Amino acid sequence: MTCPLCAASVLPSDSFCEACGHPLNAPTCTACGTPTVDPEGYCERCGLRQPSARDHEEAALETGAAGVTDKGLRRIRNEDAMALLEAGGTTVAVVCDGVASSPRADEASAAAVQTASAALAGGASSEEAFKLAFRAVADLADDPVNPPACTYVSAVVGGGRITLAWAGDSRAYWLPGWTQLTVDDAAPTGEITAWLGADAGPVEPHVRTFAPSEPGLLCVCTDGLSGYLGDGVPDAGEPQALARDLLKHALDAGGRDNVTVVLIPVNPLGGTDG
Template identity: 30%
Template sequence: MNEVIAVGALTDIGMRRTTNQDAFLAERGVYVVCDGMGGETGGERASAIAVEEFARLAAAGERTRAAIDAAVQRAQRRARALGGELGGIAGTTISGIVLPQWDAGTDPHGAQPDAHMPGLVIDDWDATQPGAALDDSTLTGEWQAARGGWAAPCYVVNIGDSRTYHMERADSAVMAWDARTFTQLTHDHSSRQEAIDAGMGEAESGRRIARNVITRCIGAPHGTHADVFVAPAHGRFIMCSDGCHGELEDATIASIAAAHNDAAGAARALVQASLDAGGSDNVTVVVVDMPADRAALGARGEDDEDLGDVHGLDDATVQT
């Protein structure tokens, strides 16, 4: 039996912005969302820098904790220098997952690069433009791979207030996904979240603190570091900028995601719902569905753990 990873990704400028400072990467087992900030072009360029550095990580195939940290610090140096050039701060969030193994391959689709896990072949790739309501770029794809082609765990990476969520498959012939299992894996680096952590109620923090005041970003003048931890690579992962989770309650995100069996449909529906709810910011969603027969392996690991440490693997096992 073959294993399939399905990916749907979509970004939209929103209803009120004049530029799209969001960006995403969805290739070679690296799936991240970035939300830039910093003037007319600073945020757009900063998010592009983060995507470029994680694309280097994807192309190299090396998926250790050290390699992820190195990609973050390369992006940090470049974004900080950009801020100095522009006379301010050019920053970006980043949130998503990194699979630990991936064999480099060639891109048979030109503008949409791809690579192969062991035994991987492209199956039903599509790159299309969205409808009128979604006037920015879209990327959807589905990959088919032989069983056991990659290590079961993955890394979750986060800086800022973009988010990575997770949900399990449903034990049902009607619904493929179980909204009751919807979980936020990442922890926001924001003033609002810090107030909640200190004991302020969510409703009060929402009234008193703007949602977009973040406390950590790539490009920060005094440096940055990412939350990186291990999670089982099964079920559905949903990565989004605050243009999605700032417009929609978690329960709404969960119900919309669960109502769409395919990753591309879920991504499109979440972006459209964010626009319908006001579309006050750029909105980006990446949905990654792991193989249906990939068994659950338990809860997330501790922060800063390496797959080699947690699972008794050496670096030769978790990089290519």
């Protein structure tokens, strides 16, 4: 046997090449066919970044809710994450955006989404789910100076009522009309002032519960979409098709960031903000 990277002789029992240090159980590159893919997903022989299941994902529920997340046109990987599920007649959505300046931002968003969505589906309050997600992201830190981090927004929809919780600049909107339902945690210069991570300090989520008076769509998204809102952006339609149209809009406008959008149809029972 020989090392696929440097061609030095190796033994069947070896885990690493003694000559160059290459792991001998590395994944196989989809382009050149050699097992030389490094932990970052790049082939060390031909340089190709390997496609990831997170590059583009879609979700849809029988209730009509749907979502899509995509790495966009300029990022090397998708550091957004989303969850969309139904539990006991309630629709739960969680969307997180990994902070690009932090390491392992994709892991941060995934940990927050998985933890919070499971908690909300199990009956936890929006505040409780946020705290669990915060802890899950903080626990990823191996460097207290520059730990993994992400923004956060969750939605729980049921009985004609909507409960939102958020920190950072991931947003929720009411459609049609693109009425913003959240307020960004951001400085005038654009930097976020609240996030999930070991370096975030004490963070309490913003929580808003209300009952819309008319049918519509709740949109939960990252700034990969909200950064491209303006005239001509579609705001009505079947959720799965509309989610794809909104992704296409963001990509056609430049796709400079990861893009995530979740749409939930809401049929209100009446009421006002509570």
